[in-house]
Amino acid sequence: MPVKVKITHGDVPFLFPTSIGKMSEEELLEEHGKRVKHVPGFRPGLPPEPWYLHDHVSFEEELETFYGQRWGARGNGRLKAVLMSPPTKNEIRKPYYEDPVAYWVPNRALPPKKPGLDRWLDQYHYLVEVYEKLGIVVYEVEPPEPALGPYGFIRWFSSSADAATVIDGGAIIPRAAWNPISRGREAIWVRALTEIGVPILYTIHGKGIAEVGGCVWLDDNHFIVTEGIIMNREGIEQLKPIFSMHGIEMINARVPGFLNNIQWPAGGTSHPDMWVAFPDVKTAVLYPPMVEYNFVKFLKRLEFDIIEASPEEYLKSGCNMVVIEPGLVVTAAGPDHVKREMEKRGIEVIAVPYDEPAGGEGAGGAIDCTTCQLIREPGPLVERLVERALREIAPELAV
Helix, strand or coil: CCCCCCCCHHHCCCCCCCCHHHCCHHHHHHHHHHHHCCCCCCCCCCCCCHHHHHHHCCCHHHHHHHHCCCCECCCCCCEEEEEECCCCHHHHCHHHHHCHHHHCCCCCCCCCCCCCHHHHHHHHHHHHHHHHHCCCEEEECCCCCCCEECCEECCCCCCHHHHCEEECCEEEECECCCCHHHCCHHHHHHHHHHHHCCCEEEECCCCCCECHHHCEEEECCEEEECCCCCECHHHHHHHHHHHHHCCCEEEECCCCCCCCCCCCCCCCCCCHHHCEEEEECCEEEECHHHCCHHHHHHHHHCCCEEEECCHHHHHCCCCCEEEEECCEEEEECCCHHHHHHHHHCCCEEEEECCCHHHCCCCCCCCCCCCCEEEEECCCCCCHHHHHCCHHHHCCCCEC
C-alpha cells in the first residue's frame, strides 16, 4: 500500500479562492478565466513561451502569489513578521541540571539555577504582546512535548532564532553544533516553516556546520558570521554561493572558544547576536573581548559610533536585541548603561523583562535568540560599503 499524503485547500489557503469548496463548476470556470489572464507569457490559442519566464519573471516576483507572503528578513528595515516558540518542560528536564557542564546550563553560571517555567512563560507572552502592539505578525510554533529524540531530550525550541535565516524568497536551514543535545529541532522547524508557507531555499549538509539564525545583519547586503564554534569553513563555503546570488556578502568575524573550562570568564562565546547589535544606522553595541580585534577596526573604518557593553552587561545579554527598525529596538531589561547610551543617541528602547531563560543568571536565550525573523522591509545601507568594496575596507574579514 502506498503511503498517502493528503493536502487540503486549507493547508495552502493562499493558493486558492477562500470559497473554493462551495463553488459550482460554472463558478470555477469563471474564476479560472480571470486568473489565467495573469499567467506571465500566456497566449490563448498559441503555445507557451518558456523563454518569457526565463528572462522576465523571477522567483521572488511570484513569491507572494504562490507562498502567501514576500518572505525575507535581510537587513534592518522595518520588521513585519516573526516565528517564536513558547518554553515548555522540554527546556528544564532533570538531566540538564544533574550534569550542567555537559548540557551547558546555563551558558555562564555554575552551579546553574533552574528557570521557573511559569515566570519564563509570563516573560515570553509579554514579549509576544510587545511585538503585536508594534504591528508585527507572530507565528507561534508549539513543539511536541515531551521531546525525546534520537539523542535523548531535545531542548531550546524556545531559541527560535536557530530555526533559520530567511532571505529573499525563503529559509536557509542550519546544522547545529553549539549545543549538540539540541539537534533534532530542525525537523520540527522545517515542518513549521513550510506549514506557514516559507519555502526552504537551502539546508546545510555534508560536514558543514552553520548556525545562521544567531548571526547578525549589518545592512541589507552584509551578514556577519563567525567561523569557530557555531560555524566551520565548509558551512561558510556552502553559504557563500547562496548569499552571492542574492547580492549578500558575509563578514567573517572570528570568536574565542573553549576546551574544558566553561565557567565565566572562560568559555568563549557563540553567536554574533551575543556580542554585537546595530540599533541604528552607524551605531553599534559591542562587547569587544568576544570578537577578534579586526572587527573592531572594521567598525572604526566604517566610522561607526560604538557603545561598549561591560562584562556584566554581556552576561545579561546586553547586546542581544531585536532591531524593529533603525532607531527602535526591543531588548532585555537590566543592562542600564547600554540602554542609556542608546537613548542618548535618540534610539527608542523598549526594555522587557527576559532573564528567566538563563535562570536569572548568565547569558543566552534572550530577545534575539527567541525571535526568528521572517519578513522585513528594505533597510538602509552602510554608505562606506556602497562607496568601497568590503574586501578593500577589511580584507581580513571578507569571505
